[in-house]
Amino acid sequence: MNSNFDWSLVRSFIAALEHGSLMGAARAIGASQPTLSRHIAELESQLGAVLFERTGRGLQPTSAALRLADAARVMQGGADQLSRALAADEADERGTVRLSASQPVACFLLPPLLAQMRLALPQVQVALVSSNSVSNLLRREADIALRMVQPEQASLIAKRVGRVTLGAYAHRDYLARRGTPRQPGDLQHHDLIAGDQDEQVLQGLRGAGLDVDKVVFALRSDDLVVHWQAVRAGLGVGFVADYVAATDAAVTPLLPMLRVPPLPLWLVVHREIRSNRRIRAVYDFLAQALARAL
Numbered sequence: 001m002n003s004n005f006d007w008s009l010v011r012s013f014i015a016a017l018e019h020g021s022l023m024g025a026a027r028a029i030g031a032s033q034p035t036l037s038r039h040i041a042e043l044e045s046q047l048g049a050v051l052f053e054r055t056g057r058g059l060q061p062t063s064a065a066l067r068l069a070d071a072a073r074v075m076q077g078g079a080d081q082l083s084r085a086l087a088a089d090e091a092d093e094r095g096t097v098r099l100s101a102s103q104p105v106a107c108f109l110l111p112p113l114l115a116q117m118r119l120a121l122p123q124v125q126v127a128l129v130s131s132n133s134v135s136n137l138l139r140r141e142a143d144i145a146l147r148m149v150q151p152e153q154a155s156l157i158a159k160r161v162g163r164v165t166l167g168a169y170a171h172r173d174y175l176a177r178r179g180t181p182r183q184p185g186d187l188q189h190h191d192l193i194a195g196d197q198d199e200q201v202l203q204g205l206r207g208a209g210l211d212v213d214k215v216v217f218a219l220r221s222d223d224l225v226v227h228w229q230a231v232r233a234g235l236g237v238g239f240v241a242d243y244v245a246a247t248d249a250a251v252t253p254l255l256p257m258l259r260v261p262p263l264p265l266w267l268v269v270h271r272e273i274r275s276n277r278r279i280r281a282v283y284d285f286l287a288q289a290l291a292r293a294l
Contacts (some may be wrong), residue, residue, distance in 0.1 A: 012039035015037040021058035094123040098141035106130035162294030166260040174234040191218035191236030
């Protein structure tokens with residue numbers, strides 16, 4: 001092995017190992033795909049071993065990669081622990097707090113709350129990561145995260161701050177053109193907006209007794225912001241969070257009997273970081289503000 005081995009490449013190696021593709025790994029660590037590919041190639045060169053086989057399905061780890069994995073994760077864990085310890089020692093409330101949230105939460109729910117927080121905590125700057133992938137708090141990809149699923153790691157503290165309720169909505173221009181559905185069965189004669197790979201809406205409609213297939217949907221998209229904008233544009237009937245729909249008075253709620261099960265919203269922080277005054281101040285503010293907003 002090269003004596004000038006660069007341990008900073010370990011982070012890229014672990015991301016590639018866990019995500020199985022250059023694109024997924026690059027997105028997870030906030031790097032570009034060419035940069036991550038270069039890191040892997042450089043690490044392979046320094047180790048004198050091939051770590052991944054490039055296949056049509058992504059990256060397939062070699063036996064050399066699997067042998068290296070445990071040692072790499074131990075090193076990564078030590079670096080993460082050091083980073084958290086340094087963050088916990090920060091006593092000043094001034095500085096940046098990194099938040100992670102899904103696109104709808106980041107685009108529609110958080111902005112007015114962050115405007116209020118700016119008045120209450122003017123010394124804090126916010127870095128907001130808007131992504132539907134789950135940021136890893138253990139690796140300091142975020143200081144605080146808003147999640148729809150309660151984390152299982154014992155080192156994370158999660159507070160349930162409310163429930164996200166969802167319903168069927170359409171723009172009033174669409175309803176003037178196509179009529180208002182009165183019963184769930186009426187949706188079979190309407191243009192529907194739903195997910196593509198995500199089949200929650202499809203399964204919900206079938207559960208309500210509708211004989212539908214996703215090929216009949218007027219628009220399919222797994223991007224929830226695209227979904228909402230399509231509803232606003234009058235493209236058809238869609239299922240959106242009530243807090244999102246409340247931002248446009250021209251969008252009308254439909255079929256109150258056809259409710260989607262609400263989703264819990266969790267405010268998550270690493271246990272060690274709660275001793276950081278700045279992060280604690282933001283955590284406490286958001287816990288109260290989100291509970292009121294929902």
